[in-house]
Amino acid sequence: MTDKIFYFIMVPMVYVAFAWCIIGTTVKVMGIIRSPKLPNTLKIFPESKTPVLAAIKDAFTMPTVRKHNPVFWLFLLAFHVAVALLIIAHLDLIPQLRITQADSPHMIGNGAVGVVLTISAVYFLLRRFRTPVRELSVPADYLILCLLFCIFLTGDVISWGNSWSPDGFVITKQDLGSYMSGLLRFTFQDPRDLLSGSHYAVVGTHVLLANLFLMVLPFSKIMHSFFAVPLNLLRRV
Amino acid sequence: MEKEQREKLLELFSEKLTSAARMYLENCSRCGLCVEACHVYASCPETRYTAVGRAQNIRRLYEKYFKFSGKIAPWLNEAVELDDYWMEKVYETAYTCTGCRRCMTFCPFGIDTQLIQSIAKLMLIGADMEPKVLTMLADVSIAKGDNIDATKANFAEAVHKLESEVIEKWRTEAGADTIPLEVQGAKVLYVALAGKHSIIPAAAIMNAAGEKWSLSYFEAVNFGAFVGHPKKTKEIAQRIVDEATRLGVAEVVICECGTAYRVMKHMTGEHPFKVITFVELIARYLNEGRIKLDKSKIKGRITYHDPCQIARNGGIYEEPRRILKLLTDDFVDLEPNRQANWCCGGGGGLVVIGEKDFRMKSAKVKADQVKASAADILCTACENCHSQLSDLNEHYKLGVKVEFLSNLVSQALVREEKDYVPCACRTAAVG
Numbered sequence: 001m002t003d004k005i006f007y008f009i010m011v012p013m014v015y016v017a018f019a020w021c022i023i024g025t026t027v028k029v030m031g032i033i034r035s036p037k038l039p040n041t042l043k044i045f046p047e048s049k050t051p052v053l054a055a056i057k058d059a060f061t062m063p064t065v066r067k068h069n070p071v072f073w074l075f076l077l078a079f080h081v082a083v084a085l086l087i088i089a090h091l092d093l094i095p096q097l098r099i100t101q102a103d104s105p106h107m108i109g110n111g112a113v114g115v116v117l118t119i120s121a122v123y124f125l126l127r128r129f130r131t132p133v134r135e136l137s138v139p140a141d142y143l144i145l146c147l148l149f150c151i152f153l154t155g156d157v158i159s160w161g162n163s164w165s166p167d168g169f170v171i172t173k174q175d176l177g178s179y180m181s182g183l184l185r186f187t188f189q190d191p192r193d194l195l196s197g198s199h200y201a202v203v204g205t206h207v208l209l210a211n212l213f214l215m216v217l218p219f220s221k222i223m224h225s226f227f228a229v230p231l232n233l234l235r236r237v
Numbered sequence: 238m239e240k241e242q243r244e245k246l247l248e249l250f251s252e253k254l255t256s257a258a259r260m261y262l263e264n265c266s267r268c269g270l271c272v273e274a275c276h277v278y279a280s281c282p283e284t285r286y287t288a289v290g291r292a293q294n295i296r297r298l299y300e301k302y303f304k305f306s307g308k309i310a311p312w313l314n315e316a317v318e319l320d321d322y323w324m325e326k327v328y329e330t331a332y333t334c335t336g337c338r339r340c341m342t343f344c345p346f347g348i349d350t351q352l353i354q355s356i357a358k359l360m361l362i363g364a365d366m367e368p369k370v371l372t373m374l375a376d377v378s379i380a381k382g383d384n385i386d387a388t389k390a391n392f393a394e395a396v397h398k399l400e401s402e403v404i405e406k407w408r409t410e411a412g413a414d415t416i417p418l419e420v421q422g423a424k425v426l427y428v429a430l431a432g433k434h435s436i437i438p439a440a441a442i443m444n445a446a447g448e449k450w451s452l453s454y455f456e457a458v459n460f461g462a463f464v465g466h467p468k469k470t471k472e473i474a475q476r477i478v479d480e481a482t483r484l485g486v487a488e489v490v491i492c493e494c495g496t497a498y499r500v501m502k503h504m505t506g507e508h509p510f511k512v513i514t515f516v517e518l519i520a521r522y523l524n525e526g527r528i529k530l531d532k533s534k535i536k537g538r539i540t541y542h543d544p545c546q547i548a549r550n551g552g553i554y555e556e557p558r559r560i561l562k563l564l565t566d567d568f569v570d571l572e573p574n575r576q577a578n579w580c581c582g583g584g585g586g587l588v589v590i591g592e593k594d595f596r597m598k599s600a601k602v603k604a605d606q607v608k609a610s611a612a613d614i615l616c617t618a619c620e621n622c623h624s625q626l627s628d629l630n631e632h633y634k635l636g637v638k639v640e641f642l643s644n645l646v647s648q649a650l651v652r653e654e655k656d657y658v659p660c661a662c663r664t665a666a667v668g
Contacts, residue, residue, distance in 0.1 A: 028263075031259070032256050032259050032260060032263075033256065035254060035255055035256040035258075035259050036254075036255050036256070037255060037256055037257075038255045038256070038257045038258075038352075039506065040503055040504040040505075040506070041503050042257060042349050042352065044338060044341050044342065044347075044549055044550060044576070045548070045549060045550070045551065045552035045554070045576070046552060046554065046576065047552060058345075058347070062345045064270070064342060064343055064344065064345055064347075065268075065270060065345050068270055068273065068343055069270060072268070072270070076345075127269075132269055132272050132282075132284055132287065133267070133268070133269035133272075135284040135290075136267045136269055136272075136284060136287070136289050136290065136293070137267055138267070138313070138314050138315045139312060139313055139314075139315070140306075140313040140314050141266075141267055143313070219304075219305060219306040221263070221264060221265065221266045221267075223263060223264060224264040224266060224346065227260050227263075227264050227346075228264075228345075228346060230260065231260050231261075231264060231346040231347055231348070232346065232347050234257055234260070234347060234349070235341055235347035235349070236347075
């Protein structure tokens with residue numbers, strides 16, 4: 001029974017989660033695009049001579065946060081850079097897309113990316129327990145951060161578990177690559193055949209949480225990843 | 238609350254759901270960065286007086302009635318029912334915020350609380366809960382526009398009575414009207430407020446500059462915008478647009494009224510004429526050498542309060558400072574200033590409604606800022622700000638003289654043309 005549950009999580013649920021996320025995100029984005037446009041400007045001054053570039057800069061470097069809360073900004077910047085590296089690192093697992101050397105046993109960043117993400121998530125979570133952010137926060141704010149924290153933590157455990165095993169890398173980067181390659185090719189092969197290490201349950205948990213994240217993403221504030229630039233553009237043009 | 242009433246209010250809510258409003262309602266991460274931006278929170282630190290706190294009152298309704306997640310798991314984002322109790326919260330969103338938009342300069346996404354506030358204001362109108370004085374004044378403005386021919390003679394007579402006071406400041410050329418009305422082909426249509434304080438100094442300055450101008454029959458202030466009624470806002474602004482178009486003026490110059498300027502400049506679309514503030518016009522006259530100021534006329538240290546709707550929301554930062562530096566050698570900026578300046582606490586219709594206790598309590602930070610400047614004269618370029626700053630001056634015993642910029646300029650006009658010697662450096666300073 002456990003094997004069947006893990007198989008469901010590791011294969012069919014991954015497809016469902018991705019499909020749900022893509023459809024949900026598309027519906028959300030289209031809903032906003034199709035809404036009536038405001039006839040007047042919402043810009044604030046002074047104006048920028050290159051408003052589009054300024055909006056992109058606002059979205060990616062968050063100058064208002066740097067100015068008003070430098071510590072928060074440091075964590076935010078570290079977190080977002082690490083998220084970008086995390087996406088690249090997961091793509092790097094796929095043999096056809098590999099950026100690092102084929103026989104490299106480590107993810108990009110040698111585990112440091114996961115540590116940065118985990119620490120940042122803890123910081124974001126803890127600051128929500130302090131006034132005045134505590135009074136402003138809603139359950140969804142805590143839950144999404146807890147979910148992210150658990151995803152990052154299980155990712156860290158997978159990374160560390162590989163290194164700490166007395167037998168060496170029990171689930172190697174190449175094994176994970178084979179699993180992801182199978183998903184991409186829709187082979188529906190049981191991942192247990194490829195991932196023989198003792199911490200398979202942690203990998204399964206990591207994938208389950210990631211699936212859940214993908215499914216809640218279109219309904220969460222994480223959608224700001226799609227809207228940060230258009231939002232900043234509103235105050236620029 | 239009756240079901241029909243709720244549906245009516247939600248219909249009004251949905252009318253405001255533009256793409257911008259949806260993005261603002263869906264993407265706030267409640268990071269709390271905007272908390273420190275609000276002058277109300279800075280003066281009385283309660284969560285309900287934060288930009289995000291006010292927006293949450295509307296966002297929680299949006300979650301309940303317009304989002305899938307609010308229907309299946311309302312507890313996740315604390316979705317709420319629209320009822321009589323929650324309409325009190327909606328009122329709080331609408332009328333504890335002055336719409337200064339300082340929070341936009343803190344928010345990493347630039348969320349505009351004023352836009353979210355506009356949803357609250359429209360719902361209050363639908364629930365017949367808006368401050369009635371604002372609706373009444375908006376209706377009076379519209380009625381004046383509908384019956385302008387019947388009131389023109391009375392208006393002309395009232396204006397004529399002001400002419401002697403204008404002449405005291407600047408003699409009128411022979412054959413010229415001191416306060417001209419209905420000037421076809423005038424370069425400038427000056428739109429004043431109902432009080433003589435916004436007509437006399439402006440008339441003296443424009444006459445001194447030899448401007449071909451005409452006084453509008455209509456008052457600049459837009460009570461439709463204060464109450465948040467889009468149709469009335471447009472109708473009130475349209476009266477001025479029609480008059481300017483009929484006279485064929487090149488520029489509509491809005492008196493010292495921040496909201497009037499923002500509505501006319503940024504919220505009523507494209508016009509066949511240019512819209513500027515009177516502050517910009519004064520700066521231009523000085524730049525072109527058409528008027529000259531005597532620095533010895535105004536005594537004491539002067540500071541300047543940037544009206545939010547003219548500065549942060551209108552882009553007029555440097556012109557008033559250039560003018561003031563030609564008025565005095567003792568100008569000091571408030572700290573913070575320009576985009577970061579604290580709101581006076583009187584915008585968004587609060588001065589008109591009254592709400593004096595709240596206005597005084599919520600603008601303590603402004604009073605502290607003025608006190609720290611050690612200025613003798615607190616100058617501004619907005620009627621609302623002037624009223625609020627005057628109240629603050631009295632309430633907190635700041636000991637400053639609150640003045641309109643135009644009034645200071647009119648007092649310092651150099652009267653004799655022969656005295657005027659063009660000064661290259663001065664001209665360069667007023668760009």
